[in-house]
Amino acid sequence: MKMLKKLMCSAVVSAMAASTAAHAGSISNDEVRIGYLADMSGTYSALAGPGGLEAAKMAIEDFGGKVNGKKITIVGADDQNKPDIGANKVRQWIDVENIDMVAGMVSSAVTIAVNKVVEAKDKISIVSGSASSSITNQYCTANSIHYVYDTYALAHGTGEAVVQEGGDSWFFLTADYAFGHAMEADVTEVVKQSGGKVVGGVRHPLATNDFSSFILQAQASGAKIVGLANAGADTTNSLKTAKEFGVVQAGQKIAGLLIFLTDVYSLGLETTQGLQLTTGFYWDRTPETRAWSKRYFERTGAMPSMVQAGIYSSVNHYLNAVKSAGTDETKAVMAEMKKTPINDFFAQNGQIREDGRMIHDMYLAEVKKPSESKGDWDLYKILRTIPADKAFRPLSESKCKLVAGR
Amino acid sequence: MAELLGFPPQVLFGQLLIGLINGSFYALLSLGLAIIFGLLNIINFAHGAQYMLGAFVAWFGLKFFGVNYWVALILAPLVVAAIGIAIEKTLLRRLYKEDHLYGLLLTFGLALIIEGSFVHFFGVSGQPYSVPAALQGGNNLGFMFLPTYRAWIIVASLVVCFGTWYMIERTKLGAYLRAGTENPKLLQAFGINVPLLITLTYGYGVALAAFAGVLAAPIYSVSPVMGSNILIVVFAVVVIGGMGSIMGAVVTGLLMGLIEGLTKVFYPEASTTVIFLVMIVVLLVRPAGLFGKEA
Structure with a gap:
């Protein structure tokens, strides 16, 4: 009985803590956590893979490693182009490791499976690697953004x-x-x-x-x-x-x-x-693209694909949205990202539409x-x-x- | 025009020829596996990695030392065989008395380490290796355009496969080898250095893998994962042919290439699975494999 009482008390306390956190509109778990999911060693690993993870890390470092005083962390995982592996990984990320946003995502089959998990758990995914236009058409969700290009x-x-x-x-x-x-x-x-x-x-x-x-x-x-x-x-x-x-x-x-x-x-x-x-991107197009790509080259020994450049831009856009929304709560951040045009080395006047499609030249x-x-x-x-x-x-x-x- | 199975004969002949070319790779690789299994009782999971090493040695040679294709075709197998011999002498040797599983685990671990470190240094996207000048171009056979290099693959692999078969089945050295497989203790009693025989056999099996790797370099990208892509299929080929059967490995390799080639015409979606279907059927009907001896 005593045990049960103790349990109840702690449950109530933690529930209160959780609700105050949400009300204050601050950062969950005092950290912004990003999960980078991609094919890290197979058919598609050259176009995103480890290089994309490096680009995401660059974006976090350039942001100062912190947003509104809270630390930004990133973890990477290999989905092996298998939808079940990708979806399970993301479920585990969100349930156990409190991941707020999933970046990267290459094989369209994996992305469609992962986006369903992300929607059910009400988190955010920004897809940079996949091509299928169906991601923002029949499979669109309010929690996902398709950033770089698509088959259309x-x-x-x-x-x-x-x-x-x-x-x-x-x-x-x-x-x-x-x-x-x-x-x-x-x-x-x-x-x-x-x-x-x-x-x-x-x-x-x-x-x-x-x-x-x-x-x-x-x-x-x-x-x-x-x-x-x-x-x-x-x-x-x-x-x-x-x-x-x-x-x-x-x-x-x-x-x-x-x-x-x-x-x-x-x-x-x-x-x-x-x-x-x-x-969607070529490194030798403008002074800005050259400057960023040169920095990327110094870290990875290769020039960026459009996907790798897009991953940097998307992570940066996400962090900016967290900063101005003052929270990593999904709805607020998605609204902020869709409201703000994207202007960086990657896109000029890029705009995220209501279906989640980021449109840019x-x-x-x-x-x-x-x-x-x-x-x-x-x-x-x-x-x-x-x-x-x-x-x-x-x-x-x-x-x-x-x-x-x- | 007469049609075969609903396809014009040109298409079918073309596909059969292509199947034979792919089958040549399966034959070379499964031959090496079969030899190693036959004498060492080791299921050499590092075979794919050694095939990849062969291609990489050729690529290194060309890029840094100007070693041309023809030299690489001899040199790369020797280099990779030397690595294989070192592995046999230091690691595999300790496992002969143990269960098959230990050899499998060791070689699988080695393959992961080798491939992993190559992925780390070279990425997976593949290095270019061009077709040697003498084998560029091709001929129009009427029913298809046959690149000279592909024709060369068939010739080279058939010569090596049947050369190996002849050596094992028809020469004195081969007789020692076969005797070593049957009863190593008795053979040693006749004054034959059996451990050396085993070491050389492993080296030869590995050299065959490296040879196939050099052959593959100009047509497939030289990439760290090229071996793991093909290895699983080759294992299926060995199982279908019958573990340890020399002729079985070669014939089954060519046959599976043909079957895969036909599948690519009739139902391309299944082209990567058809060999495993064949494997299942063969295991159900003849558990020892097509050419294996029933235990």
Whole structure:
């Protein structure tokens, strides 16, 4: 009986403590805790991975390591591109380690699973690595932000440019999961709208070792364009194999729909020259991008992909929102983040919409010829800017439940 | 035009050829595993890491010492075999009397350490290694464009596989080896240095893995995880062929390449799983594997 009384007392006291904390609108657990989730060692680890964690740490250090006098901490975990592992990790982070915000997030399948957990636990996630436009469309939640790019932007940037140059029949090499499917669907829409047609495609498992069989099928299809609706090591392996089998010499063109700076670097300009791609960030674009990227390079030995740059920007935006809201409480911080435009080296006048999509200018780039490149990382020339309102799916076409009138 | 199974023959022949090329890698790697298992009773989980080391030695050689592909094809297996021999002499040797599980755990641990440290220093995105000048380009076979390098892979791996088979089944050294597998004590009584034989066998198995690694370097990225990607499949191949069977490993390797190639035409989504399906069926019907002796 005495035991029970004691227990009751402590329960009441802790409940009171918890409620006062919420009322005071301060920082929960006296710390702002960020969890960085990504593929740390597999197919997608070069584009985000350990480099993204370093970018997030840079953002925290540049912020002074503290927000409103409270310490900022970060932990990282490897989701191995597996939705169950990612979702369990995040559940544990929130339940046991009191994580306030999840950053990074690469594989779309993992992101969609994690966002459900984050929504149920009423915390925040800022997705920088994933591509699927469905994250802020049919899977949108009030707790998630999609920060850097998505398949809609890539399809309209690269897809439209290719069709305009006469590439009106397509064959797809599609990674067989949420991202590949979304990418293929978005590009198909663009191709059809512009009067082209899709003649076929293959869906290959994620992290396929050998692409020669699929390249052979693409050659047999007779399509003018071989569209790569895959990413990371799958894209680099597809491109390598296509070069080996003489796809371009035989008169077909390759459209890499999601190509990161790190992919181009690893393949070399000889293989990638002339490829057109859509990117949300390029290190050598403005003095600000150069200055930040140089600092990043000094820490990691590589120039940042758009994802890694976006992770820094998103963590910084989150911390700023915590600072001005005076709390890490989810609703207040989300409102603050959506209210404040993003102006930094990464985005100019970036805006987070009600569906969680961060809209900002995207860029259509072309990979330089070896003769045009002046250094290891001198890889792109920017062909044109795709303005923010054109780059992303307009709200009028949105299926997101948060958009007014849905 | 006549169609086979609903596909034009060109497509099918092309895919079969591609399957044979991939099968060549499976054959080389599973051969090494089979030899090591046959004589040492060790399930060499470090095989994938040693394959990766082969590719990396070739890459190091080219980047820092200007060693060309042809030299690397000989040199890298020797270097990696030397590392393997050091592992055998210092670590594996102590485990022969123990259960299989210990050797498996040791080599698995070694593989994790080797791969982990390479990931730390080189990242996972892969280093470029170009096809040697003599093997660039390709030929149009009418039904497909065959890059010269891929043709070379088939030739090189078949020569090495059947050379190895001949050595083990038809030469005196091979006879010692086989005798060592059957009854090492008796063989030692005849004055043969069995421990040395075992060391060299492990070195040779490892060298085969490194050789496959160098062959793979120009077509797959030279990346620290290249071995772990392929190793699981190769283990399935060895299980299907029958643990420790030399010919079984080679034939099954080629066969699985073909089956995988066909799957990529008919149902590409299943192309990474089909070998495991075959494994399940074989284990149900013939638990000792296609070429294994029933215990």
